[in-house]
Each structure stands twice: as C-alpha cells, then as structure tokens.
Amino acid sequence: MTRIITLRVNGKSYENEVSPRLLLVHYLRDVLGLTGTHIACDTSQCGACTVMFNGESVKSCTMLAVQADGGEVKTVEGLATNGKLHPLQQGFWEKHGLQCGFCTPGMLMSSLNLLQRNPDPTPDEIRHALEGNLCRCTGYQNIVAAVQWAAQEMKAKPAAGVAE
C-alpha cells in the first residue's frame, strides 16, 4: 500500500516510500527532519503548518504527502539564502514580529504568498492575507509592521526578493 514519491523541497530532490495516509507536514518533519514547519491545531485552523507548494501557500496538515509527488515545496528552512535572512525574516526580527515564535514559520510563508501577489500591501490587506494564521502572543500589530518592513526592503532591494 506504500507509494514512492519524488519531490523537491527547498531546491533539493528527495525520493521516499510513504504510506498514503501520511500528511505532508509529517513527511517534512519526520521523514526529512525539517522541523521548522510546525504542527499546532492539526485541523486546518491555525496555519502554523503553512508551506509553499508549487508556488502557493497551503496547509501541510491538510495535504497528503502522496499528493505532493512531483511537486515543489518550500518551507521556512528554504527562505534564507547563503546564511542571509530573507527580508521577511529580517522584518520579523527588526519589528519584533514574534514572541514565542511558534506561529512564525507559518506567518512567514503566508506573508511570502501575499508579497508574491501583492508587493505593496496595505496594513488591511496584510491582515486579510494572514487571517488563516493564528498568533496568541503578539496581537498581530508587530507582525503587520514586519511584513510592511519586508515589502519596503524588497522594493528597495529587488535582489532580496521573493521570486526564487
């Protein structure tokens, strides 16, 4: 009943034999050891498990690993390049967009999805884009500021951008 899947995660190719019922988030964490993607509610509510699949944000607790076969996944581990933080990560640092940090990987990936589609979002658009990501510490204010900071940074230095 197992199935062999081949996919790229953060630019690297993997081939594994998995059970059909294995969720993508468990594949990333338990099979690949990429524990940056978090599990919180496990019921498609909180957004902590958000990753990019074929260029769009998805909840990896609501997708089977076998469905990702042949696809391209980006997790929070794939954001920084050559040891340099992504502008979004830098923004969360500069604007103190986290307290406990548990929701942060999901917040970053949802923010990436937003900035790919809308490089210059208003605070209201940022809040709307992050409505599927729950944070119990910050009250969201600093998260919105962090995403704005990243958008400015990426406009000023397009090379730091989201497209890779």
Place this chain on the structure above:
Amino acid sequence: MNAFEYVRPDDVAGAVTMVSRDPHASYLAGGTTLLDLVLKDGVVELGRVVDITRLPLRGISRGDDTLRVGALTTMEELAADPTVTERLPFVREALLLGASPQLRNMATVGGNILQRTRCRYFRDPTVAACNKRAPGSGCAAVTGVARMHAILGARAACIALHASDLCVPLVALDAVVHIQGVGGKRSVPLTEFYVLPGDRPDIENVLQHGELITEVEVPLLPVNARSGYLKVRDRASYEFALTSAAAALLIEDGTIARARLALGGVGTIPRRAREAEELLNGAPAVNQTFRAAAEVALRDPFTVSGTAFKVELAKRTIVRILQTVSGVQS
C-alpha cells in the same frame, strides 16, 4: 483511523469508473473537507482515495454570457479572474470572505459545492445521535447547543447548515453543474442539485455514487446590474456565516427591473429566495419593498433556542444588502 489505498487516474473516464465500481472509494480534490473528515475527525472511512487533482478539469473560459469554470479551479483562481471581478463582483466578494488564503489555494469550486456541514455533532463520532452520519439515530443538535445551524429547510431530524459562501451567489445566478458518470454526462441547475434533509439527511444532493462534477457554468450578470454579498459572523474574519445574503439588482428609474437574491448561513442548502425576488421584481427600490422581501424570504423558519435570533438577523441582512446594492439609504 483507517488505512486507505491512494490512486491517481490519468483521465476523467478512468476516475469515474474507478469510484463508481467501488462503494468505499471517494474522489479527493482540494482535501480541505475530506481529509479532516477521514484523518482528523474519524467520521468518514474510506477504502480508496482517488486523487483527481491532476485531471484536466482546472481553468476558466468565458463565453458570450457565461463563465465556464472547471471543477478543479481553486477558490483563489476564481476570485482572481478578471471576468469575475467585472461581471460577477458578488461571487468574488463571497469567495474572499470565505476560509483563508492557504485554504482557498487548495479548495476547489467543485469541492466547495460538495462541502460537508460544519455541524459539530456531525463531526464528532462520539456523539451517537446524528441522522446525517447514522440515519435513524436522531439529531443531537436539535436538543443540544446550536448556533451555526440552519433555520430554513431544517426540521427536527436535522438542522445541519450548508456553510458555503460561494454557493450563495451561484444559486442566485442560476449556475448549472455539469456532471459525468459511467452512463454519460448530464447537467443540473445548482438550485435543483441539493436535496432538503427530509427523512434522510444523509442524502445531500442528486449525485449518484461515482458521478463527478466536471464544470460549473455561471451566467454573467448584465453589464448594468449591480451586486453584493453581505456576510454576518461572530468575528470579523476567518469564520463561517451566521447569516449572509447575495443580491443582484437591475434598477431602472428607481424601479427594480430584475432581482436575484439568495441566502447563506440559514439553510440546510444554499437558499434561493424566489418569492422575495417575485416581490422585488417591478417594485420601487425603497426600504418598504426590501423589508417586505425579507419577511417573505424568512417565512416559516424552524428554530431552536440557539438559532431563534437568526430569523430577525437574516431579515436585516437582506434589507442591508438590498440597500447597499441599490444605493438606497436606510
């Protein structure tokens, strides 16, 4: 939690044959309803999951006066379509007021139509009484805590709500569902697609096991029509509707030439408000007309103590959206 087989057929006909022949098989598209029910809630048991996400049923094409939407088109893709923005603005509003970006990137239009109820008693297998899960077992919601439940089309056997936002403007527009089965293709208006609970709340629509929604055909609004979707909920974002209304009006010299109206958050199925439309058609676009339409639309509700407030809330939701769309001040 059961183990299941996973298959990914290459073509639509193969997928339809596969599911039709196997009573324990189910299609998997966006997964945002099904995976929760199977893997998290333990409410649905499957022997075989037939992944249809790579079948060529994704994409939008525009005809002269309709939009043909492939069943696997995601909610985000439909919301981003320029024709939807231009000619079906209330469809776009409804889409963007539902779920969250990650879910809308996954969830498909066909899956949205077929989504299962969010009734907490249905989704909790430790609750014995649920006629939708186990026909004849009763309804825990009728005597239990209810809020996100239906008041129209509901009865003592089942008050489970159809929680879709998208389907509310779609039933208002007379969208048509295209279906493929082993015996061939057929099409059904969305207003005739859903089945009221009756004595068998487990039967939710006219699909036979194995039949697959391939496309949804959405008539465009006239260029000079105006439309809107109002969703009332317990918090400002990321929540299902307590009540909602989709309205499209064609107004000529202060008179409503043509009205389309449908309700969400209140029905066991997405509710077209035809009697209210009849009252609106030809009537002056004024508040008295709107209130009269609201009264007609909410006639004979079935309420329990937790849902009684929805009757007046739904009426006010209708009045407000008609005011907004027509530009009439309250």
